[in-house]
Amino acid sequence: MERIQVGVLFGGKSAEHEVSIVSASSIIKNLNSQKYDITPIYIDVHGKWHYLELIAVQDLSNVVREVRMIKGRILENKCDIAISSNIGNPDKRLDVIFPIIHGTLGEDGAVQGVFELLNIPYVGSNVLSSAITMDKEITKKLLQQHGISMTPFISIKEHEYTPSNQDEIIKRIFSGVSFPMFVKPANCGSSIGINKVKNEAELKGAISDAFKYDQKILVEQGVAAREIEVSVLENIEDYSTPIVSHPAELIPNDEFYSYKAKYIMENGARFEIPANLPASTADLIRKTAGEVFKILECNCLARVDFFLEQGTDRVFFNEINTLPGFTEISLYPKLLGHYGIGYSKLLDMLIDLAQNKHKTRQNKITNSVEILSTIQQLK
Ligand SMILES: Nc1ncnc2c1ncn2[C@@H]1O[C@H](COP(=O)(O)OP(=O)(O)OP(=O)(O)O)[C@@H](O)[C@H]1O
Ligand SMILES: [Mg+2]
Incomplete structure (x- = not known):
């Protein structure tokens, strides 16, 4: 029986880069080698794609360390990959891709769009669902329409939060949400930019902090x-x-x-x-x-x-x-x-x-x- 060609895509530019390497190592170790021929594809922290040869990988960290010393094949950007239509290797056609990149650009529909363009099957949600679920505000609004319970929240866009408008927005927060509040970027993860706010004095600082990571933020009612x-x-x-x-x-x-x-x-x-x-x-x-x-x-x-x-x-x-x-x-x-x-x-x-x-x-x-x-x- 011909083995299924599986590309395991990992790394990426998000804060969860290292976790992704460990996730990919576990996946590669546990994929049945009788059934699958595995190709690890590593996206480094600068966003460059590296097509790796799998030589008895026990722990991808070693391979990644080598890649960081610029071994393996380097693809300059994602366009190269889209153009070559088989993720960069002219000798190999992948049957399916297992992306295991957490957070921004991996979990938000961006890389899923590349797979769609290439017409390659991939594990996980499609572009629409990935993009929706990455955005905490859109996710919650959709779920609310279906009667799913959640704590009250309001969202704020950066362009609205001008110095002349801030007091108005703070008023809007108090009309919907009370202390303690959780202030968070709408599209992030790993609790980055999230603060628990217990009083008014802390609120503006938490809002500015969350805006460092995203153009839209949520202020949620905290629950014990x-x-x-x-x-x-x-x-x-x-x-x-x-x-x-x-x-x-x-x-x-x-x-x-x-x-x-x-x-x-x-x-x-x-x-x-x-x-x-x-x-x-x-x-x-x-x-x-x-x-x-x-x-x-x-x-x-x-x-x-x-x-x-x-x-x-x-x-x-x-x-x-x-x-x-x-x-x-x-x-x-x-x-x-x-x-x-x-x-x-x-x-x-x-x-x-x-x-x-x-x-x-x-x-x-x-x-x-x-x-x-x-x-x-x-x-
Ligand atoms: N409304 C809330 N009430 C109480 N605790 C909260 C609330 N919102 C967030 N938290 C706390 O902050 C943590 C991180 O929040 P959240 O899960 O929204 O962020 P995240 O960064 O997207 O997480 P992940 O890394 O799981 O994607 C929660 O696990 C919880 O401990
Ligand atoms: Mg969480």
Whole structure:
């Protein structure tokens, strides 16, 4: 049987560069080598693409270190890749790409657009869904329309936040949201630019801080809550019934799950798998996660994060990640492992889903010649 040519795309310019390297190492180690021929493709911190040879990679960090000394093939920019139409290597056609770049340019539809142009199947959500889910404001507004509960928030665009307008905007914040508040960039991740604000004196500073990272920010009502996360996997048999893991609880060792807790502190957080929850609460969270996945038209995989308010047990949607951390110890694969889908099996399922999604799309009439001839036949 011919092996499936899989490109694993990793690295990238976002703050989650190093996590991506570890995720890709785990993926490459766990892809069944009888079934797949793997090509690692590394995007360095400057955005340059490197096409790597896979020589018994145990830990991609070593390979990446070599690449940083400018080995391997360097592609100047993404246009080169689009033009060559087989991700840079004239001798090899990739059957499917597994992008595992978290955050900006990896998870937001940008790189997914490149795959669409190349007409290559890829793991994960499409351009539209990736772009929507990267934007916390658009995601929340869409979900609100479908009755998904969340904490009150307002969004502010940088062009509105002029010195003469600031007091008006602060008033608007107070009419919808009270302390403590969370001020965050609309399109970011890793808790970068996020501040918990407890009083008015801190508010303007937090707003300026968030605007360092994005042109749009959110001011959210803070809730005293347990943080509950679930893994969702698309069901290849029936899109309307996604596979949803049991919930996990994330317990940060900081005041909230900050950048420091995520990446700097030795024991920044711990996870409880499964979360200790009443069955009815766990069921509600799992059901809501499946709904969120479908409303946002996600594909393949997503991790959906919730708040469970202390005292009231109300469940609020917090956010969704369409390319969550994928190291062997990351929550996304661990939760599915707990559910009974092991890491290698999960990779098989994701690659099947990617190829299936592509095939379904190919069946649609999209090119102008076919469209015209179909319309002619209808006449
Ligand atoms: N409204 C809120 N109420 C209480 N805590 C909050 C709120 N918003 C954010 N937090 C805290 O801040 C953390 C980071 O917020 P959020 O998940 O929105 O950011 P992120 O940077 O997109 O995260 P990720 O890296 O998971 O994509 C949360 O895990 C939680 O600890
Ligand atoms: Mg988060």
